[in-house]
Amino acid sequence: MSSSYFQDRLTPAAQDGLSPGSAPVALASRSTNALSSRITSVLSASYADLEIRDALETLDAHGVRNTAESRRQIRLDVQKEVIQCNGEIVRDFGEVAEQLKRIGSAISSLNRSCADMRSHISAANRDTGPVLQEATNLMTQKKQVETKQQILSAFNSHFLISGDESTLLSSTVEPVNEEFFQTLTRVKKIHHDCEVLLGTEDQTLGLEVLEQSSKQLNAAFQKLYRWIQREFKTLDLENPQINASVRRSLRVLAERPAMFQSCLDSFAEAREHILSDSFHAAMTGSTSDTQHLATKPIEFHAHDPLRYVGDMLAWAHSATVSEREALEVLFISDGDEIKRSIQAGLESEPWLRSDRDEDVFDGKKALNQLVSRDLTGVARLLRQRTEQVIQSHEDATLAYKIANLIGFYKGTFTKLLGTDSEVLALFDALENCAMRQFRANMRDYVAAVQSELAVAPADQSPPEFLTEALQMLKDLAKSYDTSMSTADDRENAFQSVLAEALDPFLNGCENLYKSLQQPDGDIFAINCLLVAKAVLIPYSFASDRVNEMEDTIGEHCAKLVEYQHQYFTYTSGLNTLLEALSSITDSAESLRTIPNLDAFKPEALISASQQLDEFLPSALIDASENVQNLRNRTMVQDITEEAAGRFCEDFEFVESRLLAADDLLYNDGTEDEELAPGLRDLFPRTGGEIRVLLS
Structure with missing residues (x-):
């Protein structure tokens, strides 16, 4: 096969005019070069190349065998297949062209239809344009009207109240209930929000609403003020229970400090009258309207003067406790709310402020002041009767016991009402009155026993006047020991008692001592000091005086030793x-x-x-x-x-x-x-x- 192939290739070369002698040489040379280049091309080719792989896959798909016939016909077969494929493509493109022609005719028909529709739309737009413009304007106006209507509705609902609500605020026929307070709160908010209206360009509306809301607020507070006055009159004054409505009303009324204070003043006056009448009834058994009580009056069963005064003070203390408990819920539970309300009222009415820099409202202080005012009448009657008891008895011990009893209740009332209460002035006056009477009675007693100071007993025993005085001093010390004097002033306060109840009698004994011979004088002095010391030594507040007596006894003992x-x-x-x-x-x-x-x-x-x-x-x-x-x-x-x-x-x-x-x-x-x-x-x-x- 190879020889024929080379023969076929050599024939044309001879025909090119080469000499026969030179032909073999040239042919050998060419074949050697062609083979060498082919082998080089084959060896240099990369079988990993995609084109070669595609070519091999194509050959494999056609089932080509590696024969001489197939190698000779492969190019023709490939070209034939390519020509067939191209023919099929031409036929397919012909069909596509036919379809495109039909599509072109359809598009032309559509363009004509669109042109017709466009002309009809233009005509319709020319006919409906004014109508649409008018409709748009109407819709815009409708939205504007709806917006204004919403604003008006919101304004009316926020800044205006209905006629029924206005009647509820001002009419005394309508009750003061939760609806009243809700309406009042709404009107106060309207009054406060008028500041927004006053900040606009047109202030007329804001001024009108502000004026109307001010009138409504004034009417509401007047109604609330009168309602509270009526409630105070209908309360059970013997055991007042301030309910939630009254507490809330007072808290709201505190925004008008003048009205709030007026209510408190009228309440204090009513309570003062009631408590005075109750005190008189407790003393005599009958009230001012000639009604008789079932309880036994103090004047009939308290025969002892000390018990009589003690029962009066105990009644006053009990009334004070009851009064404070009844009114405590009024100021303590809502104290902060009342304070804020008064502060808001003073800010709205700055002319009511005082120049003093003090707290706007102190609940406990206000409660103590109100209770003190309620007890003014009782304090006046108590002072008259107590002073009458003190001045009508000449017993110094009784006067001092009454003074200690008054001092005890003074400390109790101080804890109840504070140190600034006006009621404490009553106890100061009564205590001073009792102490003055005590000193006067002691001086009268000392003057009465002056005649007994002439001669000392023969056995150097304490004289009778000293024994009686020490018995009196024992009662005074026992009474003082049960008093509520503070630890700081107990000893100093009792020195005045010793100066009146002991020192004059010890001075008398000293005068007798000077008239005696030794050792009788020292024995007499020691005996007198021992009995006096025995009386004072149980009481710590007399420790200084006991120490002085022990020093004096020591001096007399030294003389006896000598x-x-x-x-x-x-x-x-x-x-x-x-x-x-x-x-x-x-x-x-x-x-x-x-x-x-x-x-x-x-x-x-x-x-x-x-x-x-x-x-x-x-x-x-x-x-x-x-x-x-x-x-x-x-x-x-x-x-x-x-x-x-x-x-x-x-x-x-x-x-x-x-x-x-x-x-x-x-x-x-x-x-x-x-x-x-x-x-x-x-x-x-x-x-x-x-x-x-x-x-």
Whole structure:
């Protein structure tokens, strides 16, 4: 096959005019080049190329076998297939052209129809244009009218109230109920929102609405003011229960401070009258309208003056508590709302403000002031009757007990109504009146017992006038101890009582003390001070005075100790020896002179020793009899023992001098002198023996 192929290819070459001799050479050369280039082309071709892959896939799809025939016919077959495909495409495009012609004719028909419709529409637009314009204008006007209608409706619903609502605000026939308050709140909002209308260019509408709302508000507040006045009159004044409607009404009325204060004033006047009448009924058993009560009146069952005053004060306290509890809900529960309402009222009516920089409204303070005003009549009647009781009795103890009772209730009312309450002035006046009467009665009593201050009792016991005065002081101290005085002023306040009820009588005892001899004077003074101390010592508020009395008793005891000491020294004869030794010093020269002293000569010293021996057996008993009138037996023993101890110290001093003198005498003496008795031999008692005998 290859040889024929090369032969076929060589034939045309010879025909080109080459010589026969040169033909083989040229043919060999060309074949070698063609083969080489083909092999190079085949080897350099990339079988991964897409075109080669597509060609191979095409060959595979046609089922071409690698034969010589198929290699020779493959180009023809491919060209034939291409020509057939092109023919089919031409036929298809012919059909497409036919279809396009039909579409073109349809489009032309549509264009003619559209042109006709366009002409008809133009004609219709020319005919309906004015109608549509007029309709558009009407729709615009309709929207504007609807908007204005909505604005008018909103204005009427917000800034205007109906005739029924206006009647509800102003007519006294209509009740003050929830609907009234809702309408009033709405009118207040309208009045406040008028500021928006006044900010527009046309202020006429705003001024008209503002004027109308102001009239409606004034009418509503007038109606509310009269309604509250009527409610106050119909309340149960014995046990007033302020319901929710009245509380809310007062809270709303507080926006008009003048009306609010007027309501409180009228209420206070009514309560003052009712409480005064109730107090009179509790005292006498009948009211001002001659009605008799079932309870027993205070004037009939309180025979004791102190109980009489206590019952009146207790009734006033009970009435105050009831009054405060009844009115507390009025100011405390709604205190903040009332404060805000008054603040709003003052802002709307600035001419009602005061120059004082103080809180607008204090609920507790207002409550205390109102309760104080309600009790004004009761306080006036209470003061008259209490002063009458105080001035009609001359018992100082009673006056002081009444003063303490008043002071107790003063502290109670201070806690209830505060320190600024006007009612407290009543208690101050009554307390001062009772204390003045107490001082006057005490001075009269002191003047009456002046005649009893001439002579002290023979047994140095406290005089009768002091015993009576101390009994009175005991009652006064007990009454003061139960009072409500604060810890800071309890002691100072009681000093005035001691100055009136104790000091004059102690001064009288002091005058008697000055007229007595010793030791009776000191014993009398101690006995008086002991009984006075026994009365005051249970009370802490009299501790300073008790301390003063103990100091004074100590001074008198010191004097009694000195008296007893002198009794021991003089009765025992030791004073002679002490006086003789007073000029002797501790020097040897001075001690050697002791035997030469008259008191230490044998006869005198023996006599002194005998006197001492006679004194010692009954020394303590005899000394105790000197102060036996002291009421305190322990004090008698202590005074005597202390005096005996001092006597023993004196004796030991004398003993030490005697021993020192004997030592010097024996050291310096001769044999003859040694036969003479020493001072110790003449005065043999020792200090230990003395302490044993006097123990």
